[in-house]
Every structure is written in structure tokens, then in C-alpha cells.
Amino acid sequence: MALSPAIPSPHTNSVTAKVKTLSVGNGAASEGTKSTAGQGQELAEQLNEETKRKYVKDKKIGEGTYAIVYLGHLRADPKSKVAIKKIKVNAEYREGLSLDAIREVKFLQELSHPNIPALYSVFSSKNQNLNLVLEYLPLGDLEQLIRDVDGVRYGTADVKAWMGMLARAVWFCHENFVLHRDIKPNNLLIAADGEIKLADFGLARSFSDPYRVMTHQVITRWYRPPELLFGARYYSGAVDIWSTGTVFAELILRTPFLAGNSDVHQLELICQFVGTPNDDNWPGVSKLPDYVPFGKDGSQSYPVRGRDFYLQTFGTVGAVGVDLLMSMLSLDPRKRVTAREVLTHKWWSTDPTPTKKEDLPKKGAGGEARMAEDLKRRAGELDDGRGVKVARILDFSGMK
Numbered sequence: 001m002a003l004s005p006a007i008p009s010p011h012t013n014s015v016t017a018k019v020k021t022l023s024v025g026n027g028a029a030s031e032g033t034k035s036t037a038g039q040g041q042e043l044a045e046q047l048n049e050e051t052k053r054k055y056v057k058d059k060k061i062g063e064g065t066y067a068i069v070y071l072g073h074l075r076a077d078p079k080s081k082v083a084i085k086k087i088k089v090n091a092e093y094r095e096g097l098s099l100d101a102i103r104e105v106k107f108l109q110e111l112s113h114p115n116i117p118a119l120y121s122v123f124s125s126k127n128q129n130l131n132l133v134l135e136y137l138p139l140g141d142l143e144q145l146i147r148d149v150d151g152v153r154y155g156t157a158d159v160k161a162w163m164g165m166l167a168r169a170v171w172f173c174h175e176n177f178v179l180h181r182d183i184k185p186n187n188l189l190i191a192a193d194g195e196i197k198l199a200d201f202g203l204a205r206s207f208s209d210p211y212r213v214m215t216h217q218v219i220t221r222w223y224r225p226p227e228l229l230f231g232a233r234y235y236s237g238a239v240d241i242w243s244t245g246t247v248f249a250e251l252i253l254r255t256p257f258l259a260g261n262s263d264v265h266q267l268e269l270i271c272q273f274v275g276t277p278n279d280d281n282w283p284g285v286s287k288l289p290d291y292v293p294f295g296k297d298g299s300q301s302y303p304v305r306g307r308d309f310y311l312q313t314f315g316t317v318g319a320v321g322v323d324l325l326m327s328m329l330s331l332d333p334r335k336r337v338t339a340r341e342v343l344t345h346k347w348w349s350t351d352p353t354p355t356k357k358e359d360l361p362k363k364g365a366g367g368e369a370r371m372a373e374d375l376k377r378r379a380g381e382l383d384d385g386r387g388v389k390v391a392r393i394l395d396f397s398g399m400k
Contacts, residue, residue, distance in 0.1 A: 051123040062372025069372040081136040085375050086129050100202035107201035115169035117197045140370035143185035144363045154361045156317050159251045161354035165196035171339035174237040177208040181218040183243035194357035220382050221266050222256045227333050229267050231290030238333035245328030252314050275304030282332040320347045
């Protein structure tokens, strides 16, 4: 695996111009511009029809409240495969589309990278439904592989390959000043060649302005960092690094590392298995809006977990891999590694070498159905009530 995070992007992107043309002429025009606006609208409709005719919908493979997913192909190439996600117009929203759906289109247009799903085209259909023509990803998602303990076997070389792909996707997002804000295994889709793709940009946002207030109600709870649980309104790419670290831990354990059933329980698990946040190990944490001083009023306070705990729990990835994991799960976000530092960590150059993507373990049946399940969800939908889906819950009660 190359250590350099710079990867040339193979995808060309002509979508932005097409989407812009779809909206030409929607605003109110003065008398002097009505004719021009009408011509612009006519041109937009013509371009939309041309785009729509390029693709054929073959069959419906999934339908949810927010979207219908079709398997399709290029009209000029019947052997090609694409996924067409038709986002339903919702009268609840002013423009018929939720902000999450708009974000998904915007960031997939802007981010072209091998580890992010390609958005080939966008067109509207009757009733103004928006259709996204996406890369076909037939092998489901990473969560499927993790959960299938009996059917799928994998080792450290495989974990290293998957984590490398995720790290490159996160690095590329951050280099382009984009926070993903919902990294988790079922947002990591798998292409036919084994490549991991970081999907669902419904909660993503730009962070080029460090003084702009941001919401803390993002990232599915099990993968949410402590600063967001404490209500931080200003944060950085460190939130994605924490999520990436919890995915790393989950790949090793084959069950979620911190599976809280409420925000308070999530913080309790972080205190128990990472350490109790305080102003000594995280200067300034007590000033966060929703800070709760754990360790007082009879509740137990835990020291920050040391190397011995991580080696005992995650030792299969070796001492150097444990070092990387610890650096990603630092309580203080200012002390967490950056995405670039993750990619230049010495773990990648230690044995074993990462598995080639074409040799990675794959889920046999059900991949296409799982892809449909992933795509039909509302973009940016947080799934915080997932406890019943966990095959087993970690028990570190015997550890001190």
C-alpha cells in the first residue's frame, strides 16, 4: 500500500454544470430578462432530457420512505451497471428536497476520489423527483462483513487494507475542507473490485470557516466523539478521526467498541473504556456547553486507559497498530492525529502488508440487496437505536 495519501482521481465530473442548468430560470425575472430566462429554462429542460435518455432503469431493487433504488445501465452500453437513486419529493420541505439530500448531491459532485462513490449524473423525472446516477457497489457494506463472524474470516492484513482505504477517503475530505460527520461501518460500501467507498454525505459540511457555529447533533451515537456529546459547537476534523478510530476498534473486535443506548450511557462507556474527561487530561473540557463532571456524586472516575489495556484488548494488530488506535481515540481532540498523520503512521509499513483489494474477504449473497438498503435511507439519517442489531456486547468487567 502506498504511503502517500495523494491519489489521482479517475472520475471525471460534469455533474455540477448539469445540476446548475436544472435550476436556470426558476427565479423571478424582470421584463427585460423574461425572454432570456425562458430560453435558459428551455435549455435546462433539454439538457435534462438528454441526460435522462442516457440511462435505462432495469429493475427496482429497494424502496424506502425517502428514495427508490433501481439497477440500471447506460443505454449505449447494456453491459454497464449503475445504481439510480430516485429521491422522492417531500411537500414537507420548501424546495421539495431535504437539506440532507441537497448536501449529498453537493458533496458527491465536489469530491471525486477512488474511495468515495462516483456520482455520474443528476436528472429530474416527472413530479420533479431527483435522480442520482451512482457508481454500482454490489458487495454490500463493511458492517455486513464485521457482523458475519461465522461466515467471513479476516485478519490483520485485511483490517489494514480496509483502514487504509477509509483513511484515504477521510484525508481527501479534510484536504477539501469537508467534514463527513457520520463515519460508521454501514456507510462504508464495497465495490465489485473490493474497494471501500465512504458514502452518505447527508450530514457533511464545509469547515473552512473556523468561527462558524456548527451543530453537535451529528454522527451516529456509537461513533460520536466526546466533544459532541458535551455539546461542542466549534470543532474540526478530529470528530471524523474519533469515528474512524471506533471503526478500527470494531474491525478488530467484530462488535461495536462503545455501544451506548443513550447519550449519557455513551459518555459512561467512554469514561470506562477510554478515560474520564476532566481539565487535567483535556484542558478546557469543563467549559463545553453540556459538560457533565463524571466521577463526582458517587459515580466512579476512571483514569485514561494506558497501553496495557489497549494491547490486551486490541493486541492482534500489534503494538504499532495499538499506538495508531490510541492516537485516534484521544479524549482531547487537539491531541488526536490528523488524517494525514494517520496515513503516514509507521503501522502501514510493518508486517503484514495490506491485502490486495481484489483478495479481500467478500460477502457472498445479499450484497445488491444491502446496497439498496443503504441507498434508500434518507441521507444523513442517524441510527441511534441499533442495540438490538448487535450480535454481542463487550464485557470488560474483569479488567481494571
